[in-house]
Each structure stands twice: as C-alpha cells, then as structure tokens.
Amino acid sequence: MSKRSKKFLFIDGPPYPSAPVPHIGTIWNKVIKDCILRFERLNGYKVYDQPGYDTHGLPIEVAVEKQLGITKKQEIIDKIGVGKFVSLCKEFALKNASSMTQNFINIGVFMDWKNPYYTLDNKYISNSWALIKKAHEKGLLEKDVEVLHWCPRCETTLSDYEVSEYRELEDPSIYVKFKVKNEPNKYLVIWTTTPWTLPSNVFVMINKDYDYADVQVGNEVYVIAEKRVKDVMKESGIKEYKVLRVYKGSELLGVQYEHPLKDLVKAQASLDSYHVVVDAGEVVTLEEGTGLVHSAPGHGDVDFEIGKKLGMPVVMLVDDRGNFTEDAGKYKGKYVRDASAEIVEDLKNRKALLHASKIVHRYPVCWRCKSPLILRAIQQWFIRVTKLKTDLLKEIERVNWVPEWGKTRIGNMVKELRDWVISRQRFWGNPLPIWVCSKGHVTVVGSVDELRKIALNEVPEDLHKPWIDEVKVRCGQCGEEAIRVPDVADVWFDSGVAFFASLGDDWEKKWAELSPVDLVLEGHDQLRGWFFSLLRAGVILTGKAPYESVLVHGFMLDEQGREMHKSLGNYVEPSVVIEKYGRDVLRLWLLRNTTWEDAKFSWKSLELTKRDLQIAWNVYVFASMYMSLDNFDPQKYSFSDVRNALKSEDLWILSRFNRLLRDVKESMKNYKVHELANRVMQFIVEDVSRFYLRLVRSRAWVEGDDPSKIAMYYVLYYVLKNWAILASPVIPYTAEKIYRSFVVGGKLSVSTELLPEVDPTLINDELEKAFDLVREISEAGLNARAKAGVKLRWPLKHAYVFLKSRDDINTLSKVKEVLRTTLNVKNVEVMEIDSLHKFSRVVAEPNSGAIGKEFKQLTPKIVSYINENREVVAEDVLEKGSHRAIVDGIETELKISHVNIKEETAEGYAIARFDSGAIAISKELSKEEEEEGLVRDIIRRIQFMRKQLNLNVVDNIVVSIVPPEDKKAIIEKWKDYIKSETRAVEIVMDSAEGDLVNEWEIEEDKYVIGIKKT
Structure with a gap:
C-alpha cells in the first residue's frame, strides 16, 4: 500500500486449494486481477x-478422506476422530494454498502475499458470524423442513446452486397401475424413473383442465391423459386398446386409489385416506409420462409445496446414508437406488406394473464426490432471502456489469430465487453461531467477543468443530443452558462474506472507511456462485450490493473448444508453458x-505472441544501441528544445x-x-517497429549532434519510456528489464511510476489520417511490387497515386516525402482518380509499351469523349479496375460501355487498388536503381553476418568480397556507401577471408563475402 489518497478496494475471489498447482484457467483469472491492480496503482490509487x-x-x-482410506462419514467419528480430521483438513488446505501462492508469484501476480485471508482463520470466522446475527435480527433466520438435494455419500444437504453437475445415468422407466377404489378393474396409470420413491407416495397430481381418457385394454380400464394415450400404448407394446370416453380432469378430483405396496411398506398403513387425485395445475405437463403424477412430498420439491398447501403428510423414509428406514417395511436398510429393482419386481408380482424399461438421462451428482443425489425432506437452517428479492434486483441494476449480459444472467437467477439453506451436516467448515436451549429459544452471536461474554465455559482459540461444540451459553430469554447446533455453514457463506470478514480487526470501522468494493472479477460461472453470494450477503448486512463493478471472464478451453482436464489428456501445466516461452509470453497471450469470452489454448498463438514480444524487445535494443553510441542524455532536452526539428513522422x-494512452485509460x-x-x-509492433523505425532509422546513422537525430531520439525515448510504464501491467518482467536498462534517472521500479498524462495538444487527427492513407497506399504498393516481381528494397523511378477525394490529395500532400520513403521510389505523383487522361498521356510516352500504343490508336472522337467525361470514365476505372479502353459504339452514338484495366498485365506498370484509390508503379529500373538495389542486397547480407558474429553496433569490420566479374565496377562505385552502412573500415x-565467410546467391549470381572484426 502507498500513501496515495484515492482508494481502490479489491476483494479477491478466493480460489479453492484442493490441489497444489492451479489450473491454467486460474492463472488467467489471477493475471487479469494482477493486470488491473497494477494499472490502478499506476493510475495513482x-x-x-x-x-x-x-x-x-x-x-x-x-480429499482427506481419500488419503485416510475412508468412505463413510461415520468412520470419521469412529476411527479418526473429528478433531484429528479437522486438523488434517486444515493442514491440507494451508499446504496447497502455499504451493498455489508460489505459482501465482512466479507468474508475476503482485499482491499482498504476506497477508492473505483464509476462510479458516479464526478472526475471519468470528467476523463472518455478524452476517448470521444480522439475518436473525431481521427475522430472516429460520429452522424449517424443505425438500432439498442430499448427498448420501457425504451425508449433507446441497443448495440448488451447488447442484451444477450432471451425468448420464441409467434408471428404470416404469408405468405403474394404482387401482381406483370401488371401481373394479379401473386404474390410474403413473410414470416414474425413481421407483424407490413409491413407498413414500401420498397422492396423485393431475391438471384439471386437461382432457383425460378411460382406455380399455382387455378387461382393465386405464386412466391416462388423452394426448398421451397413443405414446403410452406404443411404449408399453399394447396394440389392442379402445378409448371408452374422454372427459375433463376435474372429474377425477377426489378419486381415491389403493397403493400397490401397502402390505409391504409399514408407513403406508396410515396413508390410505390421503391417496386421492388432486389438481396441480401447470406443474403437470404432457411432454412425457401419463398426465398423472405420483407424488411423494418427502422426495419432491414440487410435491412438497403442493402437499403443504393441501395439508398432506410429509413421508420421508430415507436416512442420511440413502438407506430406507424402519417405516419402509420390507425395504428397510436397503440403499434406495439399489432397491428400485426389487420394488419393480414387487409391482410386477402384484400385477401393478403396466410396463418396465430403462432410460438414460441426465441426473444430478454431488459436485465433489460425484455420487448420485437424492431429494429428501429434511430440517435445515434457512435465511429467507426471498423476502429480499426486490432489494436484490434493485441492487443488480445499480452495479456496473462488464459485460452487460452479466446483469441479465444474474437477474434471471434472482427472479427464480429460493431461500438460502445455510446449514451443512459436515465437519470441516465455519460453525454456525447458533445456540438453542431446551425450550427452543435461539441465541445467535455476532463475534467471538460476544460469545465470550455469554459463554458458560471457556471459548477455544480454534473455533472449528469439535472444540466449538463444547461451548455452552446462557440463554438470554430463559437463562437456561443453550447448546450449539452441530451444523457448519454452507461453503458459499464463507466466500460470500469476504468483503467484510477479510478486513480483520475492527472490520466495521474499516468497511465504513473503504466501502464499497470497487471491483470483483471471476469466471462467468460465478454469476450464480460467488457474485450472487456477495450480493446476497451485502443486502442482508447493509441493504446494498457490496461491490460497484463486476468483471466476468471466460473459461480456458483446448484448441477443440473442450474444457481442459487431466482425464481428457488435454490439460497443460502452466509451468510447462512458462518453461518453454517465459512468464510474459503466457501473460500476454492470456x-x-x-476477457469475457472463452479462450482456446494454442501453442501456435503462444509462438506468435513470443514473436511480437521479441519485436518489442528489438525496438528497445535498437534505441538503446544508437542512443548509447551517440551518448544521448534525455535529461538534457525538453520538448521545446527539439520542437523545431521534429518531422511529420515524429509528430x-x-x-x-x-491517443493510445487516452483510449487505454478510457477502456480501463x-x-x-x-x-x-x-x-x-x-502500437509497439505496428506503429513503432514496422513503421516509425523504418522512417527514422537513417537519421540515427547521421554523425554528430544533428538536430533531426536528437529530435528523433527525444521522441523515441519519450514514447518508449512511457510505453514501458503503460505495458507493465501486462508484461511486468519485460517492462521492468526495459525500464531499468533504458530509462535514465528512473524510480526504484516501473511499478512505482505513475501513468503519464495525456497531452491532447499532441493528438493530431489530420496527421494521423494522412499517415493512415500513407500506410494504406504503402500496402497497395507492396501488392503492386509483388505483381511486378520487384522487391521493396529495390528503388523505383515513379509511382502514380490516384485518389477518389480531393481532400485525400490535400491530406497526402503534407506527408508526400514519407510516402516516397515508404514506397522506396524516386518520384511520387498524386492526382485525383478522374485524371485518367493525364495518366494516359504518361503511359503513352515513347517506350511505354502496349498501353501507350492502345491509347495512341484511339480515334480523336473517343479521346475527346474520354477528356469530356473524365469523371465517368475514371469512376468506371476505379470500380472495375482497368486502363485498357474497350470502346463499343457508333460514331454518331459514342458510348464507353466497358473499361478494363488488367492490373497484372499492364506492361511497364504494376497497379493495385485500395479503398481510397489506386497506385501504379513503374516497373522500369534505371541502371542506377538496379545498382542501388544490388548494393542494398549485399549490405543486407553483411549485416546478417554481423549478427551471426554477435557484433555490437559500434564494432568495425573489414569486408572482403569475391563478386561476379561484371559486378566489380558497381561495388567499387558504391564502396563508400557500403562502408558507411556496415561500419566497414575497408x-x-x-x-574472401575473415572471422566468417559465407557464399550468397543474389539475383542468380554467386557472391562470396567474408567479414573480420578489427
């Protein structure tokens, strides 16, 4: 932390330390966070x-259970001991967290690693209790029975948002006959894929507005929804049937039936009077099944709600391990899913089974142990957040969601909100701060200090189970002894309170000073996870969302778009990437x-990223070498000192x-x-390396304190120093190395700098437009050279640029010299596209080839027509890309019907078009231009050989060369130029001899070149 006045409060979405090495997707998450935090520090916060x-x-x-070789919750109590188990869990978590920390530090994540928050920390637990107390004070905390998902392996409940994983499982698919009372041979037909819930059946649901049918099959009559009759009969293999009558479902209401397993299930003995048909409205659908739904309020959330309204009993015959209880009669002690087959067989023996088959469907499994979940009506502690739905939706609207669709997704989830099941029946967790006396009075403490004030015995330092369970308190209402409830909190409670619980001592004072949280960011799955948990906790505690902005990022996928898992063989360890490419390459690629789209891991993309980073580094190498060579000291000059020597490319x-600085600040x-x-x-690759340096490189070669060179150095230093600062949040290692080696009189680190201020007076829209046009024309020029087979390093005589707009011509006129340099031509002529007649005269000059001859052969009337209709002809030229006039018409009715310039075959010229016009370059090379092109090729080879010998820019060499006989005179003529360009003294x-000798082929001729350091 610094002494800066503006605060930026960031709360880290805590990763789960279930493994020592973080997933590469977690690395992406942390690198995004690090980039933003670095930027905000530079921004003065x-x-x-x-x-x-x-x-x-x-x-x-x-994970600890696997290490211990146990599979049952009871084994923890009987064999291990809760205290030892909890201690092992703590050790496991802290060990993995430490390992993850080293991985995060290694990738350059600069956070307060000396002071991380752990949800297991006693101070954190103590702070977190304030939320449950606040919920209690607001009348939101209740103990109640509801149907919830339950994991029989872990023996605990799960919230809806924890039920996020499904697997394809095979289950029975059966049609069961419930005999209608007092009507012989008439049956209600239901469909189920969970036969194990039939022992708990209480009633049957229909939609009274649907049409139902009595269907005769043999001597039996089946009640089925009319729209489902055909499908049910087909699936059951029944070909002979007859629909006796069709009627509204309302006729079925109150119809009583007999349970087919009542003699086998003890609990059914007292349920006979409840076995009736009831209306459930739109809950009953006709997409599958029979239109009659078997209902077990103890094992179905919808069944539970409807049964509750109708005063039906809740029958739940399954224990915590997923086994049938005593009241299940014959099925007592059997695991429910395993018992399904026996239940189907019993139905068959009682002739209550119409049809049985198998179905493969998506079934929810535990998000950690992967066991199939079951639904159970169980008593739990709830926070009634449904009472806060309006406030939650209002706060969602207030928050800045990046991207915007994050708001829609979380909003839709909150609209379907259910109450928060806060209790869990496990050991390793935040103990619920709830004590209950024998009279049922509830005491909730908001901190460990509060607990100490009312405790009847000593409060342990470690607030976890089993030690906290020993603490008894005095009931505030009756004065009797109260005992803590045995449950721990939902793990999402832990992370959801991070915005205040992580603040340590005096969190209330700190929160008042620092709130709200400026930013939280995680993957898009956390819209229903951590982001919602924070929102829910914030509204409970303060009435507001605790955060101002939420940034959502995507998932890390492989190249085929699959999630990366070790089991799929497509997982890549971050350390492997770092070893091969380095930290900054990985950071930059990530x-x-x-941000909010999924990323597909790609070795090729990493290779391209490495190349770009190398280009950036080479820019600094170039600048450093030449500035050192000339002893350039940036501290000696100010902008006013160099202003008059600045060229258009500098400006x-x-x-x-x-502009980059302004736009990036706005984006961030x-x-x-x-x-x-x-x-x-x-900016560094395209604007600086591939364009600006090409333009100014020769200025660095000028001897002495030339004003133009000094101005170029000043500009380059200003740009590169500030670029290193701006880029440091992205590539901190590279930026730090650049900063320390390049910046004169810098601070301790690039990370201690501040972002440079935008100078709006230096942003020149018109000049940038001109350079954009230059770059567009230069690209077209390269295309034209490619058609002509002429390399860029070969200078050409002429280039003709045709532009659509007079404004473009005026704009280009200000940077014409830059255009000439980038095109590598001696002369550039710029004109409007309708000046085709002028170009026609140019190409019609002697020795210009077929094009000129064609124009010469045009009749005077056609020439006159072209001159009089230049705009029309020029527009046709531009649109169709031609400069060979094909005239179709009669002298009395002259028309230009088609103009066809064939770019590839224009003899003497190569032509290429671009958005704003077209360019024609002369393919003709003079003797001097041919010589210059050859000499540049030789220089290029010598420079390459210097690199092979790792020579510094200041090192002098002797060049020896064996050229073709007919090229000796050319080399002799250009000797001084070659020496100046290659730092050759001779x-x-x-x-050909020296430290390195190479043979080269240049324009199909052989050259042997040797260089030696002097």
Missing part, C-alpha cells in the same frame, strides 16, 4: 490487494484474449502514443484488459 483462499468444505474433506508517433474504466494488452502491443576485392 491506493490499492487494497489482499489475496484470499476459500479453505472449508466438501472438496477438502473428500490477457489479449477478449505522428507522438499523436499515436497519446471498465477493466477491459484485453484492449489494454492488444493496443499496447499493436573493402577488399577478389578474396
């Missing part, structure tokens, strides 16, 4: 950057992905950088790190 770990819950319990790069207001990463790299002909 006092950043609160405490990392955290979510350390309680089932994943760690299951951050360039659009352009200054404009581009300040919404934490768009991908725009930051992409823009800074595009050029020796007809021999």
Whole structure:
C-alpha cells in the first residue's frame, strides 16, 4: 500500500486449494486481477490487494478422506476422530494454498502475499458470524423442513446452486397401475424413473383442465391423459386398446386409489385416506409420462409445496446414508437406488406394473464426490432471502456489469430465487453461531467477543468443530443452558462474506472507511456462485450490493473448444508453458484474449505472441544501441528544445502514443484488459517497429549532434519510456528489464511510476489520417511490387497515386516525402482518380509499351469523349479496375460501355487498388536503381553476418568480397556507401577471408563475402 489518497478496494475471489498447482484457467483469472491492480496503482490509487483462499468444505474433506482410506462419514467419528480430521483438513488446505501462492508469484501476480485471508482463520470466522446475527435480527433466520438435494455419500444437504453437475445415468422407466377404489378393474396409470420413491407416495397430481381418457385394454380400464394415450400404448407394446370416453380432469378430483405396496411398506398403513387425485395445475405437463403424477412430498420439491398447501403428510423414509428406514417395511436398510429393482419386481408380482424399461438421462451428482443425489425432506437452517428479492434486483441494476449480459444472467437467477439453506451436516467448515436451549429459544452471536461474554465455559482459540461444540451459553430469554447446533455453514457463506470478514480487526470501522468494493472479477460461472453470494450477503448486512463493478471472464478451453482436464489428456501445466516461452509470453497471450469470452489454448498463438514480444524487445535494443553510441542524455532536452526539428513522422508517433494512452485509460474504466494488452502491443509492433523505425532509422546513422537525430531520439525515448510504464501491467518482467536498462534517472521500479498524462495538444487527427492513407497506399504498393516481381528494397523511378477525394490529395500532400520513403521510389505523383487522361498521356510516352500504343490508336472522337467525361470514365476505372479502353459504339452514338484495366498485365506498370484509390508503379529500373538495389542486397547480407558474429553496433569490420566479374565496377562505385552502412573500415576485392565467410546467391549470381572484426 502507498500513501496515495484515492482508494481502490479489491476483494479477491478466493480460489479453492484442493490441489497444489492451479489450473491454467486460474492463472488467467489471477493475471487479469494482477493486470488491473497494477494499472490502478499506476493510475495513482491506493490499492487494497489482499489475496484470499476459500479453505472449508466438501472438496477438502473428500480429499482427506481419500488419503485416510475412508468412505463413510461415520468412520470419521469412529476411527479418526473429528478433531484429528479437522486438523488434517486444515493442514491440507494451508499446504496447497502455499504451493498455489508460489505459482501465482512466479507468474508475476503482485499482491499482498504476506497477508492473505483464509476462510479458516479464526478472526475471519468470528467476523463472518455478524452476517448470521444480522439475518436473525431481521427475522430472516429460520429452522424449517424443505425438500432439498442430499448427498448420501457425504451425508449433507446441497443448495440448488451447488447442484451444477450432471451425468448420464441409467434408471428404470416404469408405468405403474394404482387401482381406483370401488371401481373394479379401473386404474390410474403413473410414470416414474425413481421407483424407490413409491413407498413414500401420498397422492396423485393431475391438471384439471386437461382432457383425460378411460382406455380399455382387455378387461382393465386405464386412466391416462388423452394426448398421451397413443405414446403410452406404443411404449408399453399394447396394440389392442379402445378409448371408452374422454372427459375433463376435474372429474377425477377426489378419486381415491389403493397403493400397490401397502402390505409391504409399514408407513403406508396410515396413508390410505390421503391417496386421492388432486389438481396441480401447470406443474403437470404432457411432454412425457401419463398426465398423472405420483407424488411423494418427502422426495419432491414440487410435491412438497403442493402437499403443504393441501395439508398432506410429509413421508420421508430415507436416512442420511440413502438407506430406507424402519417405516419402509420390507425395504428397510436397503440403499434406495439399489432397491428400485426389487420394488419393480414387487409391482410386477402384484400385477401393478403396466410396463418396465430403462432410460438414460441426465441426473444430478454431488459436485465433489460425484455420487448420485437424492431429494429428501429434511430440517435445515434457512435465511429467507426471498423476502429480499426486490432489494436484490434493485441492487443488480445499480452495479456496473462488464459485460452487460452479466446483469441479465444474474437477474434471471434472482427472479427464480429460493431461500438460502445455510446449514451443512459436515465437519470441516465455519460453525454456525447458533445456540438453542431446551425450550427452543435461539441465541445467535455476532463475534467471538460476544460469545465470550455469554459463554458458560471457556471459548477455544480454534473455533472449528469439535472444540466449538463444547461451548455452552446462557440463554438470554430463559437463562437456561443453550447448546450449539452441530451444523457448519454452507461453503458459499464463507466466500460470500469476504468483503467484510477479510478486513480483520475492527472490520466495521474499516468497511465504513473503504466501502464499497470497487471491483470483483471471476469466471462467468460465478454469476450464480460467488457474485450472487456477495450480493446476497451485502443486502442482508447493509441493504446494498457490496461491490460497484463486476468483471466476468471466460473459461480456458483446448484448441477443440473442450474444457481442459487431466482425464481428457488435454490439460497443460502452466509451468510447462512458462518453461518453454517465459512468464510474459503466457501473460500476454492470456490477457489479449477478449476477457469475457472463452479462450482456446494454442501453442501456435503462444509462438506468435513470443514473436511480437521479441519485436518489442528489438525496438528497445535498437534505441538503446544508437542512443548509447551517440551518448544521448534525455535529461538534457525538453520538448521545446527539439520542437523545431521534429518531422511529420515524429509528430505522428507522438499523436499515436497519446491517443493510445487516452483510449487505454478510457477502456480501463471498465477493466477491459484485453484492449489494454492488444493496443499496447499493436502500437509497439505496428506503429513503432514496422513503421516509425523504418522512417527514422537513417537519421540515427547521421554523425554528430544533428538536430533531426536528437529530435528523433527525444521522441523515441519519450514514447518508449512511457510505453514501458503503460505495458507493465501486462508484461511486468519485460517492462521492468526495459525500464531499468533504458530509462535514465528512473524510480526504484516501473511499478512505482505513475501513468503519464495525456497531452491532447499532441493528438493530431489530420496527421494521423494522412499517415493512415500513407500506410494504406504503402500496402497497395507492396501488392503492386509483388505483381511486378520487384522487391521493396529495390528503388523505383515513379509511382502514380490516384485518389477518389480531393481532400485525400490535400491530406497526402503534407506527408508526400514519407510516402516516397515508404514506397522506396524516386518520384511520387498524386492526382485525383478522374485524371485518367493525364495518366494516359504518361503511359503513352515513347517506350511505354502496349498501353501507350492502345491509347495512341484511339480515334480523336473517343479521346475527346474520354477528356469530356473524365469523371465517368475514371469512376468506371476505379470500380472495375482497368486502363485498357474497350470502346463499343457508333460514331454518331459514342458510348464507353466497358473499361478494363488488367492490373497484372499492364506492361511497364504494376497497379493495385485500395479503398481510397489506386497506385501504379513503374516497373522500369534505371541502371542506377538496379545498382542501388544490388548494393542494398549485399549490405543486407553483411549485416546478417554481423549478427551471426554477435557484433555490437559500434564494432568495425573489414569486408572482403569475391563478386561476379561484371559486378566489380558497381561495388567499387558504391564502396563508400557500403562502408558507411556496415561500419566497414575497408573493402577488399577478389578474396574472401575473415572471422566468417559465407557464399550468397543474389539475383542468380554467386557472391562470396567474408567479414573480420578489427
């Protein structure tokens, strides 16, 4: 933390330390966070950057159970002991968290690693209790019975949002006959894929507005929804049947039936009077089944709610292990899913089974142990957050969601909100701070200090089970002894209170000073997870969302778009990537992905990223070498000192950088790190390396303190120093190395700098437009050279640029010299596209080839027509891309019907089009241009050989060369130029010797070149 006045409060979405090495997707998450925090520090904020770990819950319990070789919850109590088990869980969590920390530090995540928050910490637990107390004070905390998902392996309940994993499982698919009372041979037909719930059946649901049918099959009559008759008969293999009558479902209401297993199930003895048909409205659908739904309020949430309204009993015959209880009669002690087959057989023996088959369907499994879940009516502690739905939706609207669709997703989830099941029947968790006396009075404590004030015995330092269970308190209402409920809190409670529980001592005072949280960010799955948990906790505690902005990021996938898992063989360890490419390459690749979209891992993309980073590094190498060579000291100069020596390319790069700075600052207001990463790299690679340096390189070769060279150095230093600062959140290792080796009189670290201020006076829209046009024309020029087979390093005589707009011509006129340089031509002529007649005269000059001849052969009337209708003809030329006039018409009715310039075959010229016009380059090379092109090729080879010998820019060499006989005179003529370009003190002909000798082929001729360091 710094002494800066503006605060930036960040709360880390705590990763779960179930493994020592974080997934590469978790690395992406942490790198995004690090990039934003680094940027906000540079932006002048006092950043609160405490990392955290979510350390309680089932994943760690299951992992420790595997280590101990146990599979049952009771074994923890009987064989291990709860205290030892909890201690092992704590040890496991802290060990993995420590390992993960080292991985995060290694990738350059700069957070307060000396002071992370752990949800297992006693101070954190104590702080968290304030939320449950607040819920109790608001009348939101209740103990009640509801049907919830239950894991029989872990022996605990799960909330709806924890039921996120499904697997394809095979289950029975059966049609069962419930005999209608007092009507011989008439049956209600129901369909179920959970036969084990039939012993708990209480009533049958229909929709009274549907049409139902009595269907005769043999001597029996089946009641089925009319629209389902055909499908049920087909699936049951019944071909002979007759619909006796069709009637409204309302006629069925109150019809009584007999349970087919009543003699086998003890609990059914008292349920006979409840076995009736009831209306459930739209709950009953006709997409599958029979239109009559078997209902067991103890094992179905919808059944439970409807049964509750109708005063039906809740029959739940399954224990915590998923086994049938005593009241299940014949099925007592049997695991429910295993008992289904026996139940089907018993139905068959009682002739209550119409049809039995198998179905493979998506079935919910435990998110950690992967066991199939069951639904049970069980007593749990709830926080009635449904009472807060309006406040939650209002707060969602207030928050800044990036991207916007995050608001829609979480909003839709809250609209379907259910009450929060806060209790869990496990050991390793945050103990619920709820004590109940024998009279049922509830005492909730809001901190360990409060607990000490009312405790009847000593409060342990470790607030976990089993030690906290020993603490008794005095009931505030009756004065009797109260005992803590045995449950621990939902693990999402732990992370959901992080916004205040992580603040340590005096959290209330700190929260008052620091709130709200400026940013939270996680993957899009956390919209229904952590983001919602924080929102829910914030509204309970303070009435508001605890955060101002939420940033959502995507998932890490493989190249085929699959999630990366070791079991699929497509998982890549972050350390493998780092070893091969380095930290900053991985960071840069991760951050360039659009944040809220899924990222597809790609070795090729990493290779391309490495190349871009190398280009950036080479820019600094170039600048450092030449500035050192000339002893350039940036502290000696100010902008006013160099202003008059600045060229258009200098003003352009200054404009581009300040625009970059302005745009990036704007993007980062919404934490768009991908725009930051992409823009800074595009600037250094495209604007600086591939364009600006090409234009100014020769200025660095001028001897002495030339004003133009000094101005170029000043601009380059300004841009590169500030670029390193701006890029440091993305590539901190590279930026730090650049900063320390390149910046003169810098601070301790690039990370202690502040972002440079945008200078709006340096942003020049018109100049940038001109350079955009230059780059567009230059690209077209390269295309034209490619058609002509002429390399860019070969200078050409002429280039003719035709533009649609007079404004473009005026714009280009200001940077015509830059255009000439980028095109590598001696002369550039710029004209409007309707000046085709002028171009026709140019190409019609002697020795210009077929094009000129064709124009010469045009009749005077056609020439006159072209001159009089230049705009029309020129537009046709531009649209159709032609300069060979094909005239179709009669002298009395002259028309130009088609103009066809064939770019590839224009003799003497190569032509290419671009959005704003077209360019024609002369393919003719003069003797001098041919010589210059050859000499540049030789220089290029010598420079390459210098690199092979790892020579410094200041090292002098002797060049020896054996050229073709007819090229000796050319080399002799250009000897001084070659020496100046290669730092050669001497050029020796007809021999090739030195520290390195290479043979080269240049334009199909053989050259042997040797270089030696002097």
